Amino acid sequence: MxxxxxxxxxxxxxxxxxxxxxxxxxxxxxxxxxxxxxxxxxxxxxxxxxxxxxxxxxxxxxxxxxxxxxxxxxxxxxxxxxxxxxxxxxxxxxNQLHLLITHMTVLSTTNIDRVAVFRTLAREEEYGELATEMNRIVQLVDAWNQSLDDACQRRAREVPSKPLADFLDRLAYSINAGQSIDDFLLGEQNAMIQKYITVYESALGNLEVMKDLYLSMILSMTFAIINAIVLPILTGTDATMTIGAVIVLFVFVQLGFYFVIRTMSPHDPLWYHQREYRTKANRQIDITLYGAVGLSITMVLVLALGTFNLTPVGATVRPIMIELPIPLLISTPLTPLAVPGIVARRHEKRIGERDEEYPGFIRALGASETAKQSTTTAVLKTLKTKDFGVLSREIARLYTRLRMRLDPDRSWFFFTAETNSYLVQKFSEMYNVGRSMGGKPKLLGELISRNMNEIIKLRRQRKQSTVTLIGVLYGITASASFAFFIGLEVVEILASFSTEMNLDSLQFGTLIYAGVYDVPFIEYMLTLIILFNALLSSLMIRMVDGGHKANAYLHFVMLVWVGSLMAVATSSLAGALISV
Missing domain, CATH: 1.10.287 (Helix Hairpins)
Incomplete structure (x- = not known):
């Protein structure tokens, strides 16, 4: 049964x-x-x-x-x-439904019309598909003369997201029942954040499943490549063709997993990227990136001169290149690319610290403005003396700009740009817009602070998942590299054994086909698969952690070196065992 x-x-x-x-x-x-x-x-x-x-x-x-x-x-x-x-x-x-609902709540507490709330959100390009949905609702109201509740109900039946559909349905029912939109949205905050937590944690859970599945598939493909390396010496088939075919399949499997992980990863960027103002962090990352790329290209050119024995530089480098293993020759020119990744990680740590301090700052700012019934500049004069950790410098600079009568929007823009934080930028924009349109500062500050604290908690869980994924990918790289090159060493041992024992004269030569191998070319192929694995693994890590693109450079270099050192260590160990 x-x-x-x-x-x-x-x-x-x-x-x-x-x-x-x-x-x-x-x-x-x-x-x-x-x-x-x-x-x-x-x-x-x-x-x-x-x-x-x-x-x-x-x-x-x-x-x-x-x-x-x-x-x-x-x-x-x-x-x-x-x-x-x-x-x-x-x-x-x-992924951004929580930000949109929070933004909608902030706008609903101001003095603008409820359709204007949707019209404002439709102009926010950062919301992507959500902004498109808001624009469709506005078009149904403006072009087709439908009521707001009917437009929301119609889009609720069309959207592929169940949380968004449920939200639009409840909103339409509340509007039709005569409830004001701000009352509904304020009461919706807890339900919204709980749904967002559920979606976020579900995405992290799916990533854990994909991590286990990825581990199983890569181990299976590693076993297939080992078979492709070893079996031709017993069957006499073309080893290069066999290994190449399995490597192509290995590449496609990794690409498939990369795109699936990219689709499943929650969209929660850490950095605030804008083109109007280049911050100190952006300048440092760009300078180190250009320098690292230039140095890497120079090293590649030097190795090319050594390969073809051109110019005195090539003649000097060539003897060193002959002595170095192929994996180290390929890994060395890539090493400078780790520098911009190190710089980006240092700044990301400070961004995370600013995010931790921001909820307390915005809550204190809103409460003080309401209590004192004064301007933001007057309140910041007191708040800038408080200890908000790494955020204190940006708060003091915000106060200075406002005191110099700089436009408030531009002052807040520079504040958010210098923090380099995506969350600080979004929530500061919401607070500033809500404040300028007549919203209550205390209500806005508490609303933003509560929602941001929940997001910070989820980011801690995401960090744990990222650390686990990093450990798995580094472990896979080391084990796969060991397996590849131990298989190649076994082939070389069997080939040397065939030559030393002169099996041809004993009529056993057909048992071992050493001539089907081009060992240097196969070693290049295995090193290239290590490079490709490092590239996709670093992109996966960057996709999951939501950090700066330069992080991928750091993990790429480290993964390449892990694979290369394991390959060299495997070859050296096998050679030492043979000599013994």
Whole structure:
């Protein structure tokens, strides 16, 4: 009985999954006939060619299987892409829903019309898909003369995000019942933040599942590459072709996981990026990045001169290059790229400290403005003497600009730009706009402080997930590099054993096919796969932690060195064992 229920549940899940895929084709921005002709059709053709090639081509089995799996992978990606696109849209709607509702609440407490609240939010480009949804509601009201509650109900039936649909439904019901929008939104804050916490934690949980699945798949692909390295010495097949085919499949598997993790990661950026004003942190990162790239290019050119033995510089470098292992030669020119990552991490630590101090500052600012019934400048004169940690410097500079009669909007802009914090920028903009439109400072300060504290708690959980992911990726890099090069060393040992024992004269030469290997070229291929693994792993880390792009450079360099040192250590250890 239990088995039948389990089978029935699985059948229902499969049916729901298929129906979701079919529905996603209807929600694509591209027209269905065009997608079938431009994407799905070529994918089907490639799949059929891969099946035919795997059956008909005179290739070894280890090459046929990756060819077939590559066709399956591309066809599966083409079939599931619309679903991934809908999922990405859903996540983009839910990732910033808490900020939009908070912003809506701030605007609703001012003296503007309730439709003007939606019109203001529709102009906020940073909200992405949410701003598009707000604009659609405004268009239904302005162009089609629908009431606000009808427009909200209509969009609630169309959006792919259930939390947003539920919010619009409740908002429409409250407006239709005669409740003011500010009363509804103030009462909605707790429910909103709890839903956001649920969505955020669900995303982190999905990342944990993907991390385990990624670990399993990479270990399986590592085992496949080891087989591709070792088996040709026993079968006599072309080792370079076999290894190359498995490496291509390895690359596609990693790319697939990268895009899935990119889709699942919660959108919670740490940095506030703007083009009008280059802060000290941005200047330092840019200078170190340009210098690191220039130094890396110079080192690559020097190695190129040494490779072709050109100029006196090349003649001097060439003997050193001959002595160094290939992984170290490739890793060395990349090392300077770690410097901008180190600088970015130092600034990110300070941004995190500013985020921790900001809720206390904005709550104190709102309460003091309400209690004293005075301007922001007068309140900041007292607050700038308080200890707000690393945020104190920016508060003092904000006070100085306001006291010099600089435009308040520009003063707050420079304040948020110098903090480099995305949350500080968004919440400061909300507070400043709400304050200038007649909102109550104490209510605004408490609302912003409470919501930001919840986000900071979630960021701590995200940091723990990121640390775990970093450990897994570094461990995978080290173990995969060890496995690759130990397999190559086994092949070299067997080849040398065949040569020393002169198996050809003993009529056992056909047992070992040492001539099918181009060992230096295969070593280059394995080193390149270490580089590619380091590149995608560093991008995954950056995607999950939400930090600066320069963080990816630091992890890229470190992962390359971990893989390279493990490769060199493996080769040295194997050589030492042979000599013993």
């Amino acid at each position: 239990a088995g039948e229920q389990s089978t029935s549940m699985q059948a229902v899940q499969v049916r729901d999954f298929i129906s979701d895929i079919i529905e996603s084709y209807e929600q694509m921005p591209m027209e269905l006939p065009r997608y079938l002709l431009a994407v799905l059709g070529p994918a089907i053709v490639f799949f059929l060619l891969s099946v035919a090639g795997a059956i008909a081509l005179p290739l070894p089995l280890l090459v046929r299987i990756p060819v077939f799996l590559l066709g399956v992978l591309l066809l599966g990606g083409a079939v599931l892409y619309p679903r991934l696109l809908v999922e990405q849209t859903r996540r983009s709607l839910e």
